[in-house]
Amino acid sequence: MMNIQTVAANTFREAVRDRVLYNLVFFALLMMGGAILVGQISIGIQQDVIVSLGLTAISVIGIFISIFLGVALVSREMDKRTLYALLAKPVRRWEFLLGKFFGLVMTLSVNTAAMAAGLYIALWTVKHPLMKSDAYILVAVYLILLKLALIVALALLFSCFTTPFLAILFTAGMYVAGLFAADLRTVHGVGLDPSALGFVRGISYLLPNFQNFDVMGAVVHGRGVPFVLVWQATLYAILYIAIVLMGAAVVFSRRNLK
Amino acid sequence: MGMPQDAIEIENLSKEYPHGFLHLKRKKSLENLTMRVEDGEVFGFLGPNGAGKSTTIKLLMRLIFPSAGTARILGKSIDDISMHNSIGYLPEQPYFYDYLTAYEVLDYFARFHGLPAGDRAARVQAMLKKVGLDTAKKIQLRKYSKGMLQRVGLAQAILHDPRVVVLDEPMSGLDPLGRREVRDIILELKREGRTVLFSTHVLSDAEMLCDRVGVIVGGRLRGTGAPGELVDVKAQGMEILFELYGAAGNLPLLAQATRTGERYRVQLPETELYQALDSLKAAGARILSVAQIKPTLEEYFMHLVEADRAQASAVEVSGK
Numbered sequence: 181m182m183n184i185q186t187v188a189a190n191t192f193r194e195a196v197r198d199r200v201l202y203n204l205v206f207f208a209l210l211m212m213g214g215a216i217l218v219g220q221i222s223i224g225i226q227q228d229v230i231v232s233l234g235l236t237a238i239s240v241i242g243i244f245i246s247i248f249l250g251v252a253l254v255s256r257e258m259d260k261r262t263l264y265a266l267l268a269k270p271v272r273r274w275e276f277l278l279g280k281f282f283g284l285v286m287t288l289s290v291n292t293a294a295m296a297a298g299l300y301i302a303l304w305t306v307k308h309p310l311m312k313s314d315a316y317i318l319v320a321v322y323l324i325l326l327k328l329a330l331i332v333a334l335a336l337l338f339s340c341f342t343t344p345f346l347a348i349l350f351t352a353g354m355y356v357a358g359l360f361a362a363d364l365r366t367v368h369g370v371g372l373d374p375s376a377l378g379f380v381r382g383i384s385y386l387l388p389n390f391q392n393f394d395v396m397g398a399v400v401h402g403r404g405v406p407f408v409l410v411w412q413a414t415l416y417a418i419l420y421i422a423i424v425l426m427g428a429a430v431v432f433s434r435r436n437l438k
Numbered sequence: 439m440g441m442p443q444d445a446i447e448i449e450n451l452s453k454e455y456p457h458g459f460l461h462l463k464r465k466k467s468l469e470n471l472t473m474r475v476e477d478g479e480v481f482g483f484l485g486p487n488g489a490g491k492s493t494t495i496k497l498l499m500r501l502i503f504p505s506a507g508t509a510r511i512l513g514k515s516i517d518d519i520s521m522h523n524s525i526g527y528l529p530e531q532p533y534f535y536d537y538l539t540a541y542e543v544l545d546y547f548a549r550f551h552g553l554p555a556g557d558r559a560a561r562v563q564a565m566l567k568k569v570g571l572d573t574a575k576k577i578q579l580r581k582y583s584k585g586m587l588q589r590v591g592l593a594q595a596i597l598h599d600p601r602v603v604v605l606d607e608p609m610s611g612l613d614p615l616g617r618r619e620v621r622d623i624i625l626e627l628k629r630e631g632r633t634v635l636f637s638t639h640v641l642s643d644a645e646m647l648c649d650r651v652g653v654i655v656g657g658r659l660r661g662t663g664a665p666g667e668l669v670d671v672k673a674q675g676m677e678i679l680f681e682l683y684g685a686a687g688n689l690p691l692l693a694q695a696t697r698t699g700e701r702y703r704v705q706l707p708e709t710e711l712y713q714a715l716d717s718l719k720a721a722g723a724r725i726l727s728v729a730q731i732k733p734t735l736e737e738y739f740m741h742l743v744e745a746d747r748a749q750a751s752a753v754e755v756s757g758k
Contacts (some may be wrong), residue, residue, distance in 0.1 A: 186549045186550065190535070193538075197537040261532075262533055264501055264527075264529035265534075265547065265591070265595075267500065268499045268501075268526075269550035269551065270550060271522075272518050272519060325706060356481060434503065436502040437496070
């Protein structure tokens with residue numbers, strides 16, 4: 181446990197010193213621009229525009245960080261051979277992987293929390309005071325964070341057995357495919373034979389269903405998010421992440437380091 | 439007290455890598471290596487680049503996994519994670535997190551050995567001093583020279599007081615001063631009773647430091663023994679150094695001597711030594727030294743490498 185914590189803390193420190201959090205400046209500028217622009221258009225949709233702009237930016241920036249840094253977590257240590265001295269210490273390879281995973285999730289949490297704070301400030305400038313229903317934005321942010329953790333796990337898995345470039349492609353591909361997982365489940369036979377249809381449906385259940393984490397539509401319009409949905413999404417993310425990380429640990433534990 | 443235990447025991451260790459486009463071919467980088475490093479000795483692992491030295495060391499550190507064979511360190515299987523508490527390892531051309539300072543990187547590594555915070559700080563400080571980085575401890579490693587990184591590498595390898603220290607090419611890329619410092623550290627480790635296994639292709643380092651060496655060429659161990667022993671096997675001839683002033687007359691020995699001013703150096707078979715000394719004495723020469731001609735470790739080494747190349751090309755020809 182201590183080993184995982186040590187690796188995680190160092191991963192977080194690396195992200196901070198490599199100036200990953202500088203993306204927050206970009207986000208802040210975007211939110212300021214958005215707020216100024218919104219101030220000049222009609223009053224009714226100000227909140228919608230700010231919230232959807234903010235949540236989209238939180239999601240997109242997070243996805244970029246998750247994919248690129250997620251792949252780099254292990255591949256960079258292997259390329260630069262910083263891993264060699266570490267693995268000669270009493271550290272198991274799966275402990276290293278978990279440490280890396282939690283370190284990046286910690287980084288993303290701080291980053292996402294800062295962006296959420298920025299979003300609330302922008303919202304407050306266009307319509308103060310804030311209302312109780314604005315708290316749902318936090319639920320949307322939480323679900324985005326779960327989604328990001330899942331993407332990190334996938335990036336980690338792919339980077340354990342392929343080149344960084346391919347790992348980025350695979351992770352991005354999985355994300356895009358996962359957005360349509362739910363649609364694939366309900367696909368109707370448009371001239372497809374039943375076995376092909378069964379195959380597509382089967383695949384759709386293996387893909388991570390990223391729609392589980394998307395409540396932006398409801399939140400933008402100030403509607404609530406059912407509690408059970410949050411629970412289900414949380415459980416789904418934890419299980420899926422656990423399986424993916426186990427797979428990554430199995431692959432990585434047998435890997436020869438060049 | 440029982441028999442002195444072997445610090446490192448390697449049995450029939452082999453490593454093959456798949457290669458070719460579809461990974462269907464296999465290339466052997468280490469073949470049936472069996473070797474022992476005794477407790478408390480400095481063992482030099484010699485071989486040209488690509489001979490299998492790093493492969494062996496990485497196998498011991500579980501960075502790569504063997505195709506066959508086993509190894510034990512201090513009586514424990516290398517699969518046993520607790521073994522890593524008693525060993526220190528310096529990778530070849532070490533590279534550490536360059537966003538950390540030397541102090542931070544050592545503190546980071548020390549945490550994995552479960553040292554309590556107070557001990558850790560004292561230990562890290564002592565190590566920084568030992569490798570001469572005390573004044574540079576607050577500088578990020580991205581600003582370090584190669585020699586300084588090597589010192590950080592050494593410090594992290596011995597940080598936790600390990601009984602066995604494995605150093606992969608510890609002198610590579612260092613200037614003469616740096617090499618000297620690394621040599622001193624290795625000798626100090628020996629004085630402290632630790633076992634040191636280090637790989638090198640610089641033979642003078644091995645001759646100077648090692649109790650025993652193992653020579654590996656083409657993935658196979660070609661011989662182990664004390665540097666002197668290995669070389670003695672092929673010792674041949676004697677060398678006389680003498681001064682001769684004035685007319686030398688018809689001393690036949692001079693025909694085969696090399697002359698520098700009034701000094702002569704002549705090499706001859708041991709059986710002819712006393713006869714030659716008598717004739718030199720008669721001619722009024724002043725004998726300065728008589729020494730056995732020992733081939734250096736380098737010659738021994740080159741002999742093995744050339745034999746290996748000859749064999750490899752013979753295989754290639756017969757394969758065609």
